[in-house]
Amino acid sequence: MPRRRAVQYKSLPSLEEMFKMVMEAGENANNRSPTATPKIETIQKFAFLQRENxxxxxxxxxxxxSLGPIHYGKPKYQLAEKYKLILASEFIKNSSKVIDELYKKxxxxxxxxxxxxxxxxxxxxxxxxxxWILFVDGCILQYIYCATTNKFKDLNIKNDCAALGQxxxxxxxNxxxxxxxxxxxxxxKPSFNGIPHEQRLxxxxxxxxxxxxxxxxxxxxDNLKKVNNSNPNNSKKQDWQSYRNVKDLKNAGIWLKPKTTFLNDICYNPSCFIGYLSLPKISVDNSKGQKFFNLMAFEMCPDFDSNFEITSYICFLNSLMNHADHVMELRKAGILHKVLGSDQAVAKxxxxxxxxxxxxxxxxxxxxxxxxxxxxxLLSRLFQFYHDYFNRPWSVPAFFGILLELV
Structure with missing residues (x-):
């Protein structure tokens, strides 16, 4: 039997150096204040697990x-480079500074x-x-200004290109x-004043x-409530299966109620014999999935200390609508405004x-x-019993017919 070759390690530090690395790592972790809010240091790529899909x-x-260095120079963005130069030229024209001074800064x-x-x-x-990349791309301010004042036509930039850029x-x-x-x-001169809610600086x-x-x-x-409607003791007793889709909630006597507020402001309020689950209104268009995905990726960045509010909101909303029928219920309740194709597309x-x-x-x-x-x-179980056996038009007459026959 041939002898197994020993594994060769190249450039391996000495044992003393490796021990020192271990101890320094522990000291650095201990010296970090648990209450201090970490600084958000860098713009970075997606995590490997997300890219794998x-x-x-x-x-x-x-x-x-492309904006910034990560995707710069790829052939499919060359047309946009021409538009960026036009926007940069317009920005400089409206600026109180000359091009050399802006670049030098x-x-x-x-x-x-x-x-x-x-x-x-x-x-x-x-x-x-x-x-140079940051000098040209920084003139995206002119794009934001044109988007809020509807001046793309003045620069011969088509609306479809402008929409994709947004x-x-x-x-x-990016x-x-x-x-x-x-x-x-x-x-x-181009400023952030008048920029829509989602783009305010x-x-x-x-x-x-x-x-x-x-x-x-x-x-x-809602920045005033980093963890809204939360109780650590409750989270230990219940799991995510406590969330039911909107049809299950309705059948149990829980009605949906819309409100105009922040995404993380979700609450439950009992009223007499029923309950109300209040959810913020949301509009779903072609860009919503992309925005939510990138927001969740941002929360997953290792140097960003967050409570995963967006991630938790998406999990909550996902649990409410597994199928197109559930999306329809949210629409009927005035919570979801659909611009994206069919109800099935929104659920998907x-x-x-x-x-x-x-x-x-x-x-x-x-x-x-x-x-x-x-x-x-007990009342919830009666609601559920009624839904299971008497929710069809012929169910009640059939029940009393059978009862009469038995009598």
Missing amino acids: KGFKKYYEPRAV IEDNIKELRECYEEEATKDYLDKALT QDLFLLE QLPYRLLKRKQERG SMDGESEPIHLLHLLRTTLL LFNELGTNLIPNLNIYSDVRADIHKHHRT
Whole structure:
């Protein structure tokens, strides 16, 4: 029998150095304050597990325009490069500064701006190349200005190209540092005033965002309640199966109630013999799946400390609508406004988004516990009994006919 060859390890540190690495790793972890909020340091790529699913490529790869260094230079974005130069020219024309001065400001701060990206994203770019990319792409401010004032026709930019570009603004791998946009805003006339709710560049007293996707997440959530309707004790007693689809809730005497509020503001309120599950209104269009997917990917970034509010919301909503009938119930209740094809397409979208997610079980734990408690009441069981046996038009006459015959 041939002898098994020994495994060869190249460039292996000495044993003392490896022990030192172990001890330093432990010390670094212990020195980190558990209450301190970590800084959101870098713009980075999708996690490997998300990239492994080929079906998700449509969510993380730009469709029309690349912004920043991660997707720069790919052939399919060359048409957009021409439009970006037009927007940059228009931005400079409206600016109170000359082109050299705007470029020099980015060049002087390129080290700081490079640190806004993970090392892998910028390692192949020299400072000069990265400065040029950020200089041109930073003029996306002019695009936002044109979108809010309907001035694309003045620049001979077609509406379909403009619409695709708007979707690409909120991709995790397509972000520009917020500090870059803020500095260019200070030096140019096109501003963020008048930008739609999802694109406002202010955080109402919160710390400065790192990019537009972070800002979008903030505008969708109630920052005053990081974990809304939560009770850690409840989350230990119940599991996600306590959520039922909308038909199950309706059959048990729980009605849906719409409200205009933040996504994470979901609550249950008992009233007499029934219960009300209040959900925020949501519009589902062609860009919604892409935005939600990138927001969840942002929450999964290792240097972003979040409570997974968007992820937990998608899990909750996914549990309510497994089929087209459930989407129809949400539409009838005024909670869901559908712009995306059929009800089945909407159900498929949220089922796809809700695959392999790990939500925060503390979020909505009170709602989950209240729904579970409602299902155990006698009245809920009577509702369910009626639905199972008397929900068809002929059920009641047939029941009394059989009863009369027995008598």
